[in-house]
Amino acid sequence: MSDNVPVYIQIHDEIRRLIEKGQWKIGDRLPSERELAQEFNVSRMTLRQAIQTLADEGIVERKIGSGTYVARRKVQETMAGATSFTDIVMSQGKIPSSRTVSYKMTIPSSSEIEALQLNGHEHILRMERIRYADDEPICVETTSIPYHLIQPLDREDITKSLYRSFEEKTEYRLGKAKQVISAALATERIAELLDVHRASAILVTRQITYLSDGHPFEYVRSQYVGDRFEFMLER
Amino acid sequence: MSDNVPVYIQIHDEIRRLIEKGQWKIGDRLPSERELAQEFNVSRMTLRQAIQTLADEGIVERKIGSGTYVARRKVQETMAGATSFTDIVMSQGKIPSSRTVSYKMTIPSSSEIEALQLNGHEHILRMERIRYADDEPICVETTSIPYHLIQPLDREDITKSLYRSFEEKTEYRLGKAKQVISAALATERIAELLDVHRASAILVTRQITYLSDGHPFEYVRSQYVGDRFEFMLER
DNA sequence: CAGTGGTCTAGACCACAAA
């Protein structure tokens, strides 16, 4: 292991790797703190710090008098860090996928001009996707991005892992995000895309992600099936 | 102080109380961990655990090699999670009000037993309120609290400003809150209370607020009219 | 009952900040 990285972080990473590798599955009990401490050759307090970090991240759950278990889902990460649909779904043990319904360079609508603080002469990329968890449609997501920001990215960068590609291939860094959540009834078109009845309850979110310098980066409107998705947050 | 409450929680509460009292103001440096440990007559590790909890809550900030400082209160503090009903309504230039529909001591339901971690023999206070903005009904809110926690409070304390009264009149301190947001259709009863059509879109939130020692304090279920309310988050 | 996580002690050495 590398030097000058605290031991408890190294142990945290190792245990997390083992869980991801499948050494322990969801609901499994980990070895006791005393056993793990011996195994990693550290004191129990140090081992506990590693477990504490995992617990803070929602990766494991501790039960007094019983043991430490691989958690069913991460609660905190959902709204805390960079919320990607992929992370949320995977943390619940389901397989995320998506289908791109449309993808085009176009002229912004008035709401896009306002959200992205455009002058009306710039072009944007607008794409619409349906997102699935275990092949069940969960939401329809419309993303709009000023074209000049993502010029160096190709379509695969954008549709596969936008945030990572963007930070890797440009000098920009992402900053805060503002999100508004409301509820509405499904329109005919949305109902069809999501395979629900017309006038089902829909959880609607509109999010603007900003660059670290405060300029808008993307504007995302999502419509989730009300009974297939929940937002979780901790404060 | 009560027994069987961990020392580090007691110290956490005491330091927090001193900060609120003005012993140290925003930006002030607290005494060093070694000093505080001596002052509270505990080991440094225990004192650190108290400071850690305060840091997690954003009440203090640690700076390596420098010290521990009282964190500056940000306006964004409320925006870190979701903003409160009162704040959102007032920020839109409207006047918030509420009407209590029911208020009674009763036996907890199974979902309340689970959310509040009760044993089934304890009583709870359950109250139901309708919240308005400029006299337009916005949401129905059901709050459940273990009775023993609010025994010293009277009905006005509870309905007017529960959190403040609770922290003023008891030794308990409030900690984290977990919230889940989803969407559903209005039931007949909710539709009537909120003056909307049956099967309107409803934004549903369930929140559990915890004490600083991790025990549940209250369980709140809210149902907002979908086209009259939005949640705003920043992250 | 034995085993678990939760708490706590009284030290220690480190990297870092500030004077």
Add this chain to the structure above:
DNA sequence: TTGTGGTCTAGACCACTGA
């Protein structure tokens, strides 16, 4: 150089869970 928070040890006792 001094003092700070960050990490770490090798024990200890507790309340709780589950057989």
